[in-house]
Amino acid sequence: MLNFATALKQELQDTRISVSAGCPGIVATELRANAEAARPDALKETIAPPPLLTKTRMAYILLERLLARRSSPINFLRIYSD
Incomplete structure (x- = not known):
């Protein structure tokens, strides 16, 4: 799980995401919240x-x-x- 968290941090440096290795549910919630805050229309486009x-x-x-x-x-x- 640590490798996934590290890779996620590296890929999404420009968003404000704090990734902890033991909490994938919290990470997913944070990712969604940050994506909605950054580009609200982006999620509407991807979730058709x-x-x-x-x-x-x-x-x-x-x-x-x-x-x-x-x-x-x-x-x-x-x-x-x-």
């Missing part, structure tokens, strides 16, 4: 929401599942209908 499922994409997913299961369309619709 999942792509929206359009009706066409959902139809393709259901079709793939149907073909993978090799079941009849009637059974397939019974399983996946709401």
Whole structure:
């Protein structure tokens, strides 16, 4: 763990991070807090929401599942209908 902490200190010298070898949870919290303080939009860019499922994409997913299961369309619709 000490090598990880040392490498982290060297890589992120320009941010205000105090890394202690025994506390990875605190380090992660500090990293996130410092990143938000330095560039609030940076985290929004890296943590992107999942792509929206359009009706066409959902139809393709259901079709793939149907073909993978090799079941009849009637059974397939019974399983996946709401």
